[in-house]
Amino acid sequence: MQTPSSEERRFFEQAVSRYQADLALDAAAQAYLAGRGFGELEAGQFRLGAVRTPLTGHEQYAGRMAIPYLTPSGPVNIRFRCIEQHACEGHAKYLSLPDGGSNLFNVLDLKKDSPFVCVAEGEIDTLTLSMCGLPAVGVPGVNTWAAHFSRCLEDFDTVYAFGDGDDAGGKFSSFLAKEAKARPISMPRGSDVNDVFRREGADGVRRLIAE
DSSP, X not given: OOOOOHHHHHHHHHHHHHHHHHHTXXXXXXXXXXXXXXXXXXXXXXXXXXXXXXXXXXXXXXXXXXXXXXXXXXXXXXXXXXXXXXXXXXXXXXXEOTTOOOOOBTGGGGGSOOSEEEEXXXXXXXXXXXXXXXXXXXXXXXXXXXXXXXXXXXXXXXXXXXXXXXXXXXXXXXXXXXXXXXXXXXXXXXXXXXXXXXXXXXXXXXXXXXX
């Protein structure tokens, strides 16, 4: 994705601020986040939102959770997640902005004083790792990885790859082992980072690296 213009940055900031305010009025979105282990504090830290009053051009995202891509200079992208309790048959679980391009998610964690960084498959898992005290960035999947992302990780002694505990997750971790010299983390079969967090808490997530 090209660097957003000043006008685009203002629009992103307006959207993120509005959807943050919408979240305070959206019981369903709050319940979804609580079920994932995100309270009001965490939602505010990551500026998560809900699309109740969509801005012009965002009408198709109504009813979804808004996940902003934050940088030191403000939000540069947003993804929208379905929060209905169903298998999302007939529609995508996630929607991206048209021509939104690909960004590394949660790049603010790259500024943390740490000898290691984690790379996760998906925004929720990325935020879960960060919430557990493990600096983390993420991408929606292998197909969205850009060559320059690897250069963003070069200053860390160790890069950990957190793919889901399935075949696709294994391919994600193997890809990062090649592209970013990452160490694949063995995940419980059928589980992702957030599943482990909900079962075992932050200590359980941190043990994945210790093991």
